[in-house]
Amino acid sequence: xxxxxxxxxxxxxxxxxxxxxxxxxxxxxxxxxxxxxxxxxxxxxxxxxxxxxxxxxxxxxxxxxxxxxxxxxxxxxxxxxxxxxxxxxxxxxxxxxxxxxxxxxxxxxxxxxxxxxxxxxxxxxxxxxxxxxxxxxxxxxxxxxxxxxxxxxxxxxxxxxxxxxxxxxxxxxxxxxxxxxxxxxxxxxxxxxxxxxxxxxxxxxxxxxxxxxxxxxxxxxxxxxxxxxxxxxxxxxxxxxxxxxxxxxxxxxxxxxxxxxxxxxxxxxxxxxxxxxxxxxxxxxxxxxxxxxxxxxxxxxxxxxxxxxxxxxxxxxxxxxx
Numbered sequence: 001x002x003x004x005x006x007x008x009x010x011x012x013x014x015x016x017x018x019x020x021x022x023x024x025x026x027x028x029x030x031x032x033x034x035x036x037x038x039x040x041x042x043x044x045x046x047x048x049x050x051x052x053x054x055x056x057x058x059x060x061x062x063x064x065x066x067x068x069x070x071x072x073x074x075x076x077x078x079x080x081x082x083x084x085x086x087x088x089x090x091x092x093x094x095x096x097x098x099x100x101x102x103x104x105x106x107x108x109x110x111x112x113x114x115x116x117x118x119x120x121x122x123x124x125x126x127x128x129x130x131x132x133x134x135x136x137x138x139x140x141x142x143x144x145x146x147x148x149x150x151x152x153x154x155x156x157x158x159x160x161x162x163x164x165x166x167x168x169x170x171x172x173x174x175x176x177x178x179x180x181x182x183x184x185x186x187x188x189x190x191x192x193x194x195x196x197x198x199x200x201x202x203x204x205x206x207x208x209x210x211x212x213x214x215x216x217x218x219x220x221x222x223x224x225x226x227x228x229x230x231x232x233x234x235x236x237x238x239x240x241x242x243x244x245x246x247x248x249x250x251x252x253x254x255x256x257x258x259x260x261x262x263x264x265x266x267x268x269x270x271x272x273x274x275x276x277x278x279x280x281x282x283x284x285x286x287x288x289x290x291x292x293x294x295x296x297x298x299x300x301x302x303x304x305x306x307x308x309x310x311x312x313x314x315x316x317x318x319x320x321x322x
Contacts, residue, residue, distance in 0.1 A: 042061055072089075253311070
């Protein structure tokens with residue numbers, strides 16, 4: 001979601017259940033070791049509130065909705081390595097110019113200055129920009145290929161593991177506005193390796209009755225509620241089709257006015273389901289948008305703000321779990 005999102009959030013529910021992973025021995029089935037815990041963190045404009053109520057996180061979502069910093073040390077994420085956080089960093093440069101190598105020097109300087117474990121996204125959520133005619137899908141794809149080559153070349157030089165993420169709206173995978181996610185995917189290079197190292201999804205449960213009497217901006221009436229499987233299955237399936245690791249670069253649920261534990265339980269389910277399906281990271285978008293307020297502080301009774309809301313406690317427990 002953009003810092004001032006202006007879109008209708010829609011998702012398609014796909015019924016599915018996560019099957020337990022087991023290995024069968026000669027005498028009995030024994031449970032396999034669980035997949036590694038994904039990095040948990042997110043974005044919050046009120047980072048002081050987030051740190052005080054959620055605690056230290058493993059990944060920090062940071063946006064530059066343009067090109068305002070020539071080195072990583074100038075960005076708001078400069079303190080992330082010292083705090084033990086991986087940075088998931090988005091920035092914007094004109095795709096046509098990137099594709100034509102116009103920005104190679106600037107990009108090399110910035111990439112070289114960045115942490116060796118950073119996740120980098122050139123123009124997250126390109127879908128609406130393409131639909132508005134600001135650039136084409138072909139230009140976006142060409143830019144990603146040039147950018148990925150720069151990142152991987154510099155990784156080889158300084159023995160780094162920086163990763164390039166293609167970050168899309170989750171609804172683009174389920175056909176919203178007739179979109180086809182394959183149109184934004186840069187594919188494989190001449191050696192058969194994906195240009196992108198990751199696909200990130202900005203995934204939100206559809207607001208229903210939000211901003212109507214009795215249902216404020218941080219709430220929904222619970223109609224058309226998306227389960228963890230309903231939200232994630234289409235995303236996981238598409239990531240598998242392109243052979244890419246995946247993560248939730250943004251996650252958002254609203255508080256259910258009729259069920260004060262609904263959001264908290266679902267957030268826990270999403271983390272567990274993501275882990276069972278080998279997600280690299282899950283990042284909660286703790287911010288207020290134009291059509292809904294996704295912050296974790298909203299609780300019960302309706303309108304209550306607290307760092308001890310059920311949702312905040314659930315996310316804190318997930319972040320701090322082994």
